[in-house]
Amino acid sequence: MSEFVSDGWALIGRHLRxxxxxxxxxxxxxxxxxxxxxxxxxxLGSAMEVPGVEYREYFMAGVFTQVMVAGMTSTGVGVCEDLGNGLMDRFRSLPMSRSAVLIGRTVSDLLLSAIACVVMSVVGFAIGWRIHTGFWSALGGFALLLLLGFVAIWGGALLGLALRNAEAVSSLGFVIVMPFMFLSSAFVPLNGLPHWLREVAKWNPLSAVTDSCRELWGNETTAAGTGFPAEHPGTVALVVLVAMFLIIVPMAVRSFGKATAR
Amino acid sequence: MEYAIEAEGLSKSYGNHQALKDLTMSVPTGSILGLLGPNGCGKTTTVRCLTTLLKPDSGRARIAGLDVVEQPKEVRRRIGLAGQYAAVDERLTGLENLRLIGTLYHLGRKTVHSRVDDLLERFDLTEAAHRQVKTYSGGMRRRLDLAASLLADPAVVFLDEPTTGLDLPNRIAMWELVREQAAKGATVLLTTQYLEEADQLADRIVVLAKGEVIAEGTPDELKASVGGERLEVTVEDASRAEAVAKALTDWGVGTATVGEGGRRVSVPVDAGMEAVASAVAALKGEGSRITDFSLRKPTLDDVFLSLTGHDAGAPDAASDPGTEES
Incomplete structure (x- = not known):
């Protein structure tokens, strides 16, 4: 265990450099x-009218969500690059923990996502976005975003290990993310969607994360509707993200063993 | 005798392509083995199996007495690997690269720091230690790569084509470093495409072709099998070639043969300078016009030609001295 921590830490250091x-x-x-x-x-803000809602208050949670999800592609591309040079073979010939290689990459990419959150918060503040709740509530929102970011990053790592080709990762990553992004309440309220599509979009984890952030930050939300996901976005977000994490991480670790054994 | 590397019947296939067929070899502790062969003959696959990177389909291998499949982590503690391309991180400095690898070997902070400083010094990288590796020359990268493989003072060092792509001074410098390591008691397995490199470094050579061992022996034994150096004489007038061949043979240089094309006369010169002197005298006496006169060392092509009997595109396979009595 202590080896795992020290190996992981050494490789995080590599990526931070x-x-x-x-x-x-x-x-x-x-x-x-x-x-x-x-x-x-x-x-968009000048053209969009969401009835009863100040759009600049509304869209920030959506932008945060989108940027977290975008982390997937850059991690996937980075993993492909790592596989392409001889460094992976060297790491695998060392008496080190195998999963530390993936930990090093994903944790340092999570740090990049966190930096992005800080930068966006500053710019958002400058154009009039505010958090209206207390410190812990605000922190809770960011923690949820980073959990989403971490799941996306591991998903990207899995994609990179499975495809082993940076271009394929970028294009497939886009194809996977797009429907999730647009079929969510990230940028538009779901009220206008046809009934069946609205049901799908309600259960979209990105809707859940965005709506939870709006709730936690006291930003105006349109989630107030009926149904379980609309009433408990935080619960839905947590359960779905943790479940995805528990599925994706072991898969990625396994395909790391396979991808490098060629 | 104690063996640092033992392989028994190693086989590995990729789909329909059989990369290794029943490879068996053993390397005595403290010696240098040269694994010689052309591209795609299975050298790298062998190294990957022996360094636990690849699981063989069948067969067994032991490094320092430890099974590579059963005890991979124990094996990894005892080996160093330098691959075909310098496997170092371009964005880190030389010092950072070595410290990272040392940490991952779990050597302990103090040991890592002192070992890294020693190796930088020994490999002439101290001055460049704080520069990012992307600014290094090819030779410096290979030296850093080799240094990384030696960090844990491994009992067995695997070097997969350590000098491919290096110029002569850098190649010679690498050779020196490899010899030093063996002198310190390490066992070295080195793959190469160059007979000369194996000749310079290896105590024994294993020749691979299409995943199979086709010959094994000391460098001298192998070279003797292809007849050592050859003298090649090109005559201006093809009709004189037979006469020149006869003159060389009569002067006792060796059994001379005329190659395809009819103008090149080739003769083995095992006796060194004396043979060259006799050849010059013979040619002077014969009086034909000579356009080219050269001594040629046996190449890997020659070894292959004589070992496999395959015509590798060379014209005079039948007259190869390795297959004749001379």
């Missing part, structure tokens, strides 16, 4: 989220 030395990595977690906040805040 990368973040400091590869400017693109920092740009991807700063420029892109800022662009999203501004685009939704000013471009």
């Amino acid at each position: 990368h973040i400091a030395r590869v400017p693109q990595k920092l740009l991807s977690v700063t420029i892109m989220p800022v662009a999203f906040v501004l685009a939704f805040g000013y471009v």
